[in-house]
Amino acid sequence: MALLNRFNYTSPPPLPSFTKSPSTSTLFTFSTLPRNRRHNRKFPSFKLTATLAADTTAGSVSNGGQPKLVLEVKDLTAVISESGQKILNGVNLSIYEGQIHAIMGKNGSGKSTFAKVLVGHKDYEVTGGSVVFKGENLLEMEPEDRSLAGLFLSFQSPFYGYIMPKLEMVNIKADFLNRNVNEGFSGGEKKRNEILQLAVLGAELAILDEIDSGLDVDALRDVSKAVNALMTPTNSVLMITHYRRLLEFIKPTYIHIMDEGRISKTGDISIASILEKEGYKAMSST
Numbered sequence: 194m195a196l197l198n199r200f201n202y203t204s205p206p207p208l209p210s211f212t213k214s215p216s217t218s219t220l221f222t223f224s225t226l227p228r229n230r231r232h233n234r235k236f237p238s239f240k241l242t243a244t245l246a247a248d249t250t251a252g253s254v255s256n257g258g259q260p261k262l263v264l265e266v267k268d269l270t271a272v273i274s275e276s277g278q279k280i281l282n283g284v285n286l287s288i289y290e291g292q293i294h295a296i297m298g299k300n301g302s303g304k305s306t307f308a309k310v311l312v313g314h315k316d317y318e319v320t321g322g323s324v325v326f327k328g329e330n331l332l333e334m335e336p337e338d339r340s341l342a343g344l345f346l347s348f349q350s351p352f353y354g355y356i357m358p359k360l361e362m363v364n365i366k367a368d369f370l371n372r373n374v375n376e377g378f379s380g381g382e383k384k385r386n387e388i389l390q391l392a393v394l395g396a397e398l399a400i401l402d403e404i405d406s407g408l409d410v411d412a413l414r415d416v417s418k419a420v421n422a423l424m425t426p427t428n429s430v431l432m433i434t435h436y437r438r439l440l441e442f443i444k445p446t447y448i449h450i451m452d453e454g455r456i457s458k459t460g461d462i463s464i465a466s467i468l469e470k471e472g473y474k475a476m477s478s479t
């Protein structure tokens with residue numbers, strides 16, 4: 194029985210606690226949507242094996258005591274457009290300003306699909322649920338409109354003066370500017386380049402899909418440093434990873450486990466430690 198795939202939006206739960214020792218392309222979501230933020234104080238709660246309850250407002254910024262909701266995903270279901278195969282089976286997730294959320298999960302559990310659905314990738318069709326991004330109904334927007342609204346942006350033509358300090362921050366040599374984006378870059382350099390996009394564009398919500406894949410330890414440190422340096426009280430990050438080492442560099446407010454197209458568990462960094470020691474069987478909902 195899945196114990197954690199249900200959200201209770203009725204009352205603010207206590208802080209997370211555990212009672213049990215219990216692939217793809219990289220993309221970014223950039224938000225420059227109008228500031229008609231909704232001050233929504235609905236909090237999800239969860240149950241993990243014995244007891245886990247997560248107040249996902251932890252780590253969020255309080256302006257006048259009111260955490261600001263950046264992304265609210267409710268019961269999101271989606272299929273592959275071509276085949277109709279169901280991939281997302283009711284994703285629920287709330288991200289508040291200043292938070293870093295990590296999604297982990299077995300291969301094929303739907304992590305990247307979730308990320309792509311958020312940016313309106315044409316391969317997927319949303320069949321149910323809702324996604325509110327800073328008060329806007331994301332699902333009503335065409336992918337182009339999401340891009341125009343700042344949801345997805347591909348870095349094309351840098352403004353030299355503006356990005357020089359950013360280049361330094363992510364440890365990229367200035368000759369980068371003389372090359373076309375991603376032309377002649379190694380895998381690790383591409384990752385740094387992608388983080389540079391994030392640096393330049395100042396994403397408010399960045400979705401980082403396996404930014405740790407293919408990076409050597411120095412590059413991982415650089416990339417993580419850049420992400421951390423970009424965090425402000427109003428920035429948020431949703432990162433997908435298989436490995437705890439990234440989470441040691443970029444410390445998540447919450448870790449979610451995706452299983453068969455839904456978030457089945459939520460907790461703190463200890464989830465990653467358990468995963469590393471025991472594998473996903475330790476996350477089994479039985």
Ligand SMILES: Nc1ncnc2c1ncn2[C@@H]1O[C@H](COP(=O)(O)OP(=O)(O)OP(=O)(O)O)[C@@H](O)[C@H]1O
Nearest residue numbers: 216217273280299300301302303304305306307316
């Ligand atoms: N465009 C597509 N066409 C066909 N199948 C797809 C497509 N996109 C996703 N899938 C399938 O949907 C399932 C979920 O894929 P997804 O890439 O979201 O998983 P994931 O959790 O990111 O996996 P990994 O950890 O290996 O990156 C997989 O079985 C995958 O083969």
